[in-house]
Amino acid sequence: MLSNKGQPVQCPNHRGHCTANVSERESIGDEGKYNEVLGDLISQDIKISNFTCDGDSRAIQGVRKSHGHNVGHLRDLRHLGNSLKRELNKAPFSKGMLKGHSKCNIRSRFALSVKARCIAELKASHKKLQGDIITLKKVMVNIISTIILCFNGYCGTSCAKYSYVCAGTNRQAKNFMPNNVKVKMVDSDQQVLRKCIEMVLGPAALDATKLLTTTQKCEAANRSYQAVNPKSVTFSRNCEGRIHGQVYKLNNGYANSVIAKTMELHANLTQGSKVIKQLAYEDRNDLNRKRTSATIKARALRARTRNYRYKLHEELHYGKGISDPKPDFEGLPHLKHHKYA
Ligand SMILES: [Zn+2]
Ligand SMILES: [Zn+2]
Structure with a gap:
């Protein structure tokens, strides 16, 4: 892939020594290709049987190209939870459900609460049942109904009986929501909420999160590589060296890696x-x-x-009521036919 390493890459028009290593047309966000190349590289030493990734489906396709089509596709819990929150934020709940409050804010706090509750129930039930996925799928049916009841203001016997998180004492019901908010769900709201929760606790989702794996460690490692290779700077000559230095530091600790590096340079x-x-x-x-x-x-x-x-x-x-000024479009003649308000 590298021009510096003997493979021809067409140089667009650089002055001096050209260090281009991919063609200009190449997309740089090609997860599929990266994972295929990486999969090939490690296939001698490691056989991948399960692969955890975020929502990007190209990554798993790449892995399957190099490790066969039986590679299990697992989902990262964090990303899944965030998708749930996003969907809850735009789900078609009825207008009256969170009545009488500055809607946007309460709504996102409702979404946050539901997400936190679902993830908590998932982790707690995994722990309790020691990852027995078949039993998990069975008990989850009741847990989902219980969560809906609990958020609808009926926290009590069903929480105490089925939930692994809420003892039925109303303390878990609100989570991130202010105390004075009453959630009033009509039938359709409950159905919408159920569909959303099934994104995380439904049978398909339980299969995809059966090992409770996350991509947190990868993301953390990537973040620390970014510290020495910031996105805004192109280190065309020593990019690899910088990465290697950082890897060495992560593995050996700051002091040891500095001492080893200075010794190597005879600057004891x-x-x-x-x-x-x-x-x-x-x-x-x-x-x-x-x-x-x-x-x-x-x-x-x-x-x-x-x-x-x-x-x-x-x-x-909610104490005083915010009174930000709002633009008044009433008097504008050319907007008369539209309903902007
Ligand atoms: Zn060039
Ligand atoms: Zn409850």
Whole structure:
């Protein structure tokens, strides 16, 4: 693929030494091709039987091209949850369901609550049933009905009986929604909500998430590659070196990788010097941040901050009523025939 490595790529019109490695016409977001090439590269050592990816279907097609058509297609939980939220936001619920509130905001908070509840139920039931997918599909039917009841204001016996998350004490029912909102679902609303929830908890979705895999680790690794290869800069000469350096750092830790790299360059650092002390300090910080107790603390803090912000926003919005000015299109003659308002 590389011009620098002997393969001919037509140079559009570069001055000096040309470092182009793909033709100008090539699409750079071609997940299918990348995964096919990568699949070929690793096929000697690894046989892929299940492949987890986001909503992009080209990726799995690429993998199947190199590893056969029996490769299982699993869905990433995060992406699936976000699709659920998106669909809930534009689903055809009746006007009266979330009546009397600044609709957009409440609606997205409703979507957020349903998403959180579904993901929580999925994880909890997996844990309880130890991934037994057949039983899971059976109990999920009741769980879906229970979630709908719970959000419709009937949190109680069915939650206590079927839900793995809500004890039936009304505490889970609202989640991210303000306390004064009443959800009133008519029949059609319940059907719409059920269809949406089935995106995550329906039988097909349960199959696609049976191992509860996510792409979080991949995304995290990609994010750290971006730190040394930002999108806005093209490192035509040392892109690969930068990536390798970052991989080395991720595997060995910051201090060790710096020491190894400087030794390799014969620029040895003096023992006990300020530089070494600083390295040790940064390394300690790094380790502390990665400790489990630290991540749990950080998660709790994030939840607290989020709740606090939601509360604040509630008081602002529903206490006084926002009176932003709105444009008045009434008097414009050429808009008379349209119903813009
Ligand atoms: Zn060129
Ligand atoms: Zn409940």
